[in-house]
Amino acid sequence: MKEPLLIADARLPDGTRVDVSIVNGRIDAIGPDLRVENDVVRENGNGALLLPGFVEGHTHLDKTMWGMRWYRNEVGPKLTDRIENERRFRAQSGHDAATASLALARAFLQAGTTRLRTHVDIDTDAGLKHLEGVLKTRDTLRDVLDMQTVAFPQSGMLKREGTVTLLDEALRAGADVLGALDPALIDGDPVASLNATFDLATRHQKPIDIHLHEPAEIGAFTLKLLLDRVEALGMQGRVVISHAFCLGALAPRERDPLLDRLALLNVALLTTAPASVSVPPLAACIEKGVTLFGGNDGIRDTWNPFGSPDMLERAMLIGMRYDLRRDDALAIAFDCVSHTAARGCGFADYGLHVGARADLVLVDAETVAHAVAARPVRKLVVANGRIVARDGVLVEGV
Incomplete structure (x- = not known):
């Protein structure tokens, strides 16, 4: 009491x-x-x-080095370079997801975040080690921080044998959401990759949050395949597409039908509003009725030296990326890290x-x-x- x-x-x-x-x-x-x-x-x-209270819609608590010594980033430019570099660093350094995630989660709380969705690497080298660490943090802060964990295959569903089995174990162990990553460009087979993802989610009755970095036409192709499965399996309102860079690179005549389907199927989008790549169009999403919310992605890790556990700062960066200047427009940026984020992640009793x-x-x-x-x-x-x-x-x- x-x-x-x-x-x-x-x-x-x-x-x-x-x-x-x-x-x-x-x-x-x-x-x-x-x-x-x-x-x-x-x-x-x-x-x-x-x-x-603020809502962090997409971060990676298990990866962070918040409060630790500075990491000297000399990684190559490709996505696969970053994945392999991170796996090697975490194994060699003994990076502990429990300690790291607790430090960053407490920093989020201090800055006003009370609901949070974190993706956690499920890896064929580390097994469920990182998830176990984050689940300890979730348990430690359970009375004050409403945390969702996403079982995230950082190397894709199919590229490393045994990943699907580990994801199955992760969902049984307490992960709340099933993650996925670039079915075409990482797995090389978008049909098989999405089939494996949706089969696993359906068996466990878990929602899906997929990282989709794939550009333009490739991303649009994957997105269509994904939406087909949402419709066929009745998963409306239970899927989030994180990043969705392709939607910012398509011409309106190609983009708008996809936005219409996203709205119809109640599939939400997550953006970190990065300055360096295309982003889903905020105004068009609002006009079409597509849920678009915000998050930080990684904070101070081997991928990224930037970031802060301050969702007002993320709202500011969303405002800057989308050229939101009027007071009513900045209220929309704040909504991306509050009400809309709560709705996109499915956090109940918010407001x-x-x-x-x-x-x-x-x-x-x-x-x-x-x-x-x-x-x-x-x-x-x-x-x-x-x-x-x-x-x-x-x-x-x-």
Whole structure:
């Protein structure tokens, strides 16, 4: 049983001053001048902007070197170079997914993220070692961080014999989602690769989140095959396509029919809004009714020296990549790491309403757009009804 909590005098994004009553980890009431029992824990919001807890839609907690020594990146330019380099480094260095994932997960919490989807490498050399480490982190933080784990075959489904069997074991061991990677360019056989993916997901009744880096026409071909399987197997609303670079490289006459099918089949898209490659078109996705949400991808690892566990920063980068300048447009960027991300990942009971899980962030900002642009220190972070961070610092015991 959690202690009841009252956050007094906070300000909703529309400017309304409210109190928020939290009971048993849920928002019990929200409105001005709430009357509550005397034994409630009280926090004064002092008019700070009240936001829902942030959602990280795509990261790789198991790979990170957050808080560790700097990794000198001298890897080659190809995707396969990065895959092999990472596998070699992790084996030789003894990189521990449990320690690494816990450090980064706590940093996410400190910055206001209360829901998170992480992809975890399932590897024929390491077996389920990385997943076991991340599941320890999920268990350690289970009361405050709602974490989904994706069993991710970083080398593809078919390229390394035994991967499908390991993925089967990973789903039995507690992974929430089945991952996949570039069926044409990595596996070399998109039909067989997708068949294996959907067969495994169907047997375990698990959703799918597939990395699709394949460019232009190749990516479009794979995407059509994938959508055919979603429709045939009734997996509407249970598939996410991460990256989907191809959709940013196609002409509208080729792209728009794919967007129409994505919307019809309720297949969501994830973007990290990278500056260096094409990205799915945000405006066209909104117009067509396609769910497009945001995430960081890897943070400070052998692939990438960049990144931060701050979803307001990711919203800012989404705003910059899509040239979002107006306040209402920046609110869309924030939605990509809040409401839309929760919907895309299937996180339930999300938001600032009665009955929602009490995941709240208070910041000194005038508007949502101001929060995205300025990325102020988090004055207060509440996760599942529990105060986990104050003034940018985790509270003791988290």
